[in-house]
Amino acid sequence: QVLLQESGPGLVKPSETLSLTCTVSGGSLNTYYWSWIRQVPGKGLEWIGFIYYIGNTNYNPSLKSRVTISMDKSRNQFSLNLYSVTDADTAVYYCARHRVGVWATWGQGTRVIVSS
């Protein structure tokens, strides 16, 4: 059974970079798409972007100028960098594994607060 676990700082200062890692256990990064999604407290879900196992990326246009998703197959991890954060980036961040149209595996989520 594949498990995903997000990790990273729970507090980030405004204008700095939010960096999160998703560690995959019970499987490898070969095949599948690997996404980041966030949920602002009390609100809905927003897809941030994905990286495909061969390295292609696709980002939400609303965040594209501030996002980079990368992967490290040797560590079985993929990462999110969100630059120049504001308090609007305060959210629970989830990583997920999916194939076309089937978003079956999600991490537990990690809460990130943007505050000075």
Add this chain to the structure above:
Amino acid sequence: DIAMTQTPLSLPVTLGQPASISCKSDQSLVHRDGNIYLSWLHQRPGQPPRLLIYKVSNRLSGVPDRFSGSGAGTDFTLRISRVEAEDVGIYYCMQATQFPVTFGGGTTVDIK
């Protein structure tokens, strides 16, 4: 971006009774490959979303058969044939036909 609209916002239900949630998209969700990438997710408080239904009507393995999905084009429905206590939470529809992936605003199901 494709906008997804769910109704109702809140759905109080009686245990053992059926429940139904609607999801409408502002564009057709038929992908050029002929598939409709419309999914339903369930989220309990403090938990990540969990996939219930994918491609309109396919139940993920392990999802109880009281959950069913239907629809076509721009109109979709999630039905619970007999609500159980564990079904409370927020239900989201989600489209992955066109990027960016977008989600409905959610429907909160609770017990009357």
